[in-house]
Amino acid sequence: MDQEESVSVLEEKYSRRTFIKGVIATGATASSAGYLFRGSPLLGAATYQTATERLITLNVNGQERRVDVLPHETLAMTLRYKLGLTGTKLGCDRAECGACTVLIDGVSQYACSMLTHQVRGRSVGTIEGLEDADTGELSVVQRAVMEEGGFQCAFCAPGFIMAMTEMIEVNPNPTREEARLALSGNLCRCADYDKILTCAMRSAELARSV
Amino acid sequence: MAKIRDMIPAFELFQPMTVDDALELLDEHRGQAWVLAGGLDSFDWFKDRVKRPSAVVDLGGISELTGIRDVEDGIEIGAMTSLTEIERDERVRSAFSVLADAARHVATPQIRNQGTLGGNVSQDTRCWYYRSGWPCYRAGGNTCYAAAPQAMNREHCIMGRSRCVAVNPSDTAPALIAVDAKMVVEANGGPTVYDAEDFFIGPAIDITRMTVMKSQDLLTRIHIPARWADADFYYEKIRDRGSWDFQLVSVAAAFRKSEGKIEEARISVNGVAPFPVRLDAVERLVQGTSGDESTASAAGELAIQGARPLRHNDYKVAMMRNLVRRAVRSVS
Numbered sequence: 001m002d003q004e005e006s007v008s009v010l011e012e013k014y015s016r017r018t019f020i021k022g023v024i025a026t027g028a029t030a031s032s033a034g035y036l037f038r039g040s041p042l043l044g045a046a047t048y049q050t051a052t053e054r055l056i057t058l059n060v061n062g063q064e065r066r067v068d069v070l071p072h073e074t075l076a077m078t079l080r081y082k083l084g085l086t087g088t089k090l091g092c093d094r095a096e097c098g099a100c101t102v103l104i105d106g107v108s109q110y111a112c113s114m115l116t117h118q119v120r121g122r123s124v125g126t127i128e129g130l131e132d133a134d135t136g137e138l139s140v141v142q143r144a145v146m147e148e149g150g151f152q153c154a155f156c157a158p159g160f161i162m163a164m165t166e167m168i169e170v171n172p173n174p175t176r177e178e179a180r181l182a183l184s185g186n187l188c189r190c191a192d193y194d195k196i197l198t199c200a201m202r203s204a205e206l207a208r209s210v
Numbered sequence: 211m212a213k214i215r216d217m218i219p220a221f222e223l224f225q226p227m228t229v230d231d232a233l234e235l236l237d238e239h240r241g242q243a244w245v246l247a248g249g250l251d252s253f254d255w256f257k258d259r260v261k262r263p264s265a266v267v268d269l270g271g272i273s274e275l276t277g278i279r280d281v282e283d284g285i286e287i288g289a290m291t292s293l294t295e296i297e298r299d300e301r302v303r304s305a306f307s308v309l310a311d312a313a314r315h316v317a318t319p320q321i322r323n324q325g326t327l328g329g330n331v332s333q334d335t336r337c338w339y340y341r342s343g344w345p346c347y348r349a350g351g352n353t354c355y356a357a358a359p360q361a362m363n364r365e366h367c368i369m370g371r372s373r374c375v376a377v378n379p380s381d382t383a384p385a386l387i388a389v390d391a392k393m394v395v396e397a398n399g400g401p402t403v404y405d406a407e408d409f410f411i412g413p414a415i416d417i418t419r420m421t422v423m424k425s426q427d428l429l430t431r432i433h434i435p436a437r438w439a440d441a442d443f444y445y446e447k448i449r450d451r452g453s454w455d456f457q458l459v460s461v462a463a464a465f466r467k468s469e470g471k472i473e474e475a476r477i478s479v480n481g482v483a484p485f486p487v488r489l490d491a492v493e494r495l496v497q498g499t500s501g502d503e504s505t506a507s508a509a510g511e512l513a514i515q516g517a518r519p520l521r522h523n524d525y526k527v528a529m530m531r532n533l534v535r536r537a538v539r540s541v542s
Contacts, residue, residue, distance in 0.1 A: 052223045071223035071266075074253070093257065095250050096454075101320055107294075109324045113253045115246075117223055118270050163319070184453035185318025 061129025076111035087127035098186030101159035144203035152190035247329035289328025308443035312385035337376035370483030372414035384462035384478035501541030510535035
């Protein structure tokens with residue numbers, strides 16, 4: 001069997017895409033478990049009675065999600081490692097980069113710097129909830145970002161997109177300067193700011209034309 | 211920069227619904243409990259393992275602590291009112307614009323959405339030696355790393371030092387002093403009302419605290435008397451970046467004028483001392499003048515009397531002088 005043939009046989013047997021997906025999923029599971037439990041002996045066992053009910057219902061992207069939340073767990077941790085909503089990124093984990101921006105009752109906040117227990121009974125909006133749940137149609141901000149190609153590596157994109165989503169609600173007709181201020185809580189290390197601002201202006205334009 | 215470690219160490223979380231319950235919890239866990247408002251100061255401490263409280267009292271569920279109300283004499287702002295709400299409130303913007311300006315200059319939109327007025331004035335200093343867990347005077351040790359000969363102290367104080375050379379990081383603090391705000395601090399014994407300038411304390415009074423509040427105290431509301439409503443205000447904050455940064459130096463001032471002359475003034479500067487400084491002497495100097503150039507210059511020079519810069523922050527002396535000058539000049 002020459003080399004080309006063997007490759008095609010293998011591809012038949014394990015679709016390359018499925019295989020890669022499998023590896024990524026396994027890797028993610030392993031690393032997230034490590035993230036949560038590494039080096040913290042206190043986490044394994046409950047060492048004292050806590051005043052907080054751990055099994056809570058969170059309203060995330062319009063859905064009621066039952067989840068077991070530690071008293072000292074941040075919302076970013078719950079979203080990423082308990083609910084599988086990895087669209088919300090953790091950049092600095094210090095309220096200094098904006099990658100974890102989510103909407104709490106429609107207002108942008110940093111998910112890395114709040115406890116999940118602080119948002120019980122409030123609605124949490126993440127990047128996963130922006131598209132239309134039934135049709136899969138993208139939100140105006142997402143469309144604007146695709147049209148204008150705003151990001152390079154795009155690690156910061158979910159945070160920026162959430163901030164833009166709030167911006168067009170608060171100020172549907174911003175100037176470029178106002179958009180700069182509205183997005184000043186998000187950093188882009190590729191320094192694509194100019195194109196990101198163009199996305200912001202375009203999303204406001206699209207929102208007005210809807 | 212802080213290293214990202216797995217998670218915040220475990221603590222017991224309490225989420226009281228009333229001020230009385232919160233006070234009871236603070237009393238019960240005296241010295242061990244941490245008061246959580248917006249969390250933007252708190253979580254850094256927890257994540258870095260520098261402060262490890264066993265109990266955290268989250269004030270987020272106490273509705274009586276939020277909102278801006280008209281009261282007989284002026285307005286009253288609940289300590290848990292977000293900075294965004296203060297920045298956008300019509301009453302604050304029209305009658306006490308200096309406070310709305312100050313709130314608007316805090317960090318980023320997300321932080322203003324989450325951060326509260328009470329948290330902004332109660333936050334700890336940002337001296338990086340202290341925050342990184344170095345055993346300095348403020349942390350209970352016996353040296354100040356920021357005043358050492360090789361120290362990086364560009365953002366530290368030029369006056370008011372007493373062993374510690376850190377500065378107060380609050381943007382709203384000088385504005386509250388300028389409008390003569392009253393801080394209502396409650397403890398189990400009942401409320402105590404402090405003038406804003408007495409609420410902030412320096413290391414000479416207690417090196418471990420930034421404010422008069424002890425561990426069982428709770429700042430519940432901030433009363434802004436009508437007396438300074440609609441005065442001529444000035445606010446300016448200088449920082450390294452155009453947004454998201456703490457002040458290097460900031461100034462907040464209120465002037466009452468009559469026939470072109472300053473009848474009364476209140477001027478406060480932050481970023482120059484471990485507490486926001488009220489410039490009483492400058493206020494007296496400008497009284498009765500029109501805020502002309504020569505008065506402004508004299509005011510600037512008087513403001514920096516006694517300033518003692520550290521190795522890397524002598525620029526703050528000129529910055530403070532010029533900001534005070536600009537504030538006074540804004541009147542004429």
